[in-house]
Amino acid sequence: MELRTIVELFAVYAAISLIVPRILANPGLVSKRPGFVLWAWFICLGIAALSLLAALVGLVGRALAQHVVEDNSARIVVPILENIFGWIALGVLGILVFRFGAALGELRSSRRALSEQFTLLISQGQITELSGHRVMIFDSAQSVLMAVPSAQCIMVSSHIVTTLSPELLRAALAHEQAHLDQRHGVIRAAGVLAMAVAPGFSASERMAQATRITTELLADDAAAKQFSKHTVAQALRACFGASPLVDERIARLEN
Template identity: 35%
Template sequence: MRFDVYTPLLVSLLLPLVSPVMGRRMAPGPATRVLASAAVATAVATTWSLLLLAATLVGAAPPLVREAQEDGHPRAVPVPEVVGIAASVALAVVVYRVYRVVRAERGTRRALRRLCQGHPADTELIVAASDVPQAFAIPGRPGRILVTSAMLGALRPAERRVLLAHERAHLTYRHGALVSAATLAVAANPLLGPVRDAVAFLAERGADEQAADEVGDRGTTARALARAALTTGGARRVCALNFMDRAVTRRIAALQTSPPAHLRSAALAVLALGALPALGAADATRDLLVLLTGGSA
């Protein structure tokens, strides 16, 4: 209990260090899924560890202590009381942060659904008359692609194909769900912020690679990104998965090189790292139950 309960915190420090390496050396599609899964597992384990630390205050309750003394069982102290109090406060903060993120996500989804109102259910592409160049995927059943007339007017025909293939890849591979999961993980564990940024960037990179494969020309894909970036300028982002979001310069540079490799060993290593906090939390749970019942580990 004394050490295992802190394992998720340790992994929370290591995972942000690993995520940039994953982004550079591994194919973005698998890397997105692996990092999002590891972030969620770590956040859940961290929250559970806080709950375990807060639960140690129960062991210090006078009725339990008195009962243990009457039964002749020594009452071990898992962690100092101040740690339990701090964990209780942190747990309350986590609940509030997660609530705010869930509320914001629901608000965003409602706003996106309103944009699709009035269009047939089988319509994938929605073109909005607007002077603001934007293009983004709207998850749902069915998924939609919303593009403004300004964005379409700024691109050449081949580049429009890149744009649509990019957004279609977001819908096909459920990048919105992966980014949302990583965002919830950060709400529960702020130390995972760099991992969430890496997941969002890799989602865009993965969509770029899929678009390049569909169009059959990495150069055209890079030019479409560059032209859209010049057109968009400082336009306000309205969606997490935006064609021109997430380090466009790095994405263009990546398209000018060979596609990254699928490193299964790296993926397995990160997944193992994500599983480590769950194992630590499980062992800490067992130790806490033993301590609170007056047994021995």
């Protein structure tokens, strides 16, 4: 690979890393077009990761070429630098593989912990059909409502079932069903792995948070298509109480 191409690939990676998070993490854009933000984020992550990996592989390739091609020219500094940068690139590739493996291991551990929790709660509750959704209801005085992608089921506490009105309960379940139907669990997992491969690009905490928020907003919008926005907002308040994120989502629906 030509040195100029390698430099251009690094430039693409750096440009995306510096510019894209500032644009996509804009609260107004996230609120108005969460779907666009989500997919634009993944597309840019993919481009950045591929650019970085290609550039690193190119550096390693140029370093290896120094050992198989005799160079009778007077150049000394350039081959030495290419060897140094080649070893550095090889080390960075090793780090990226390690980060990817570590992130994958964490995802598997969290998924296994959730499955174990779900299995434990099954003995205390029952899986049934509720308002057209596959729901596992368990006895608890706390407000618990969450989608369990591994079981393709919605976990809900008896407190929510008994305290919410039928309409609010249906709206809340529709929100969680959207997480399952739109495979938000897979999207979030893919985001974690992609950011592990592109360490510089994943440094923006605001963008990482915006990525998680978009899946919630998309689920809100999906539920609002079946019920009024006001009903979904009331369901959010009844299920999750007051918090900055919930308040922002409610204000978005009400406005």
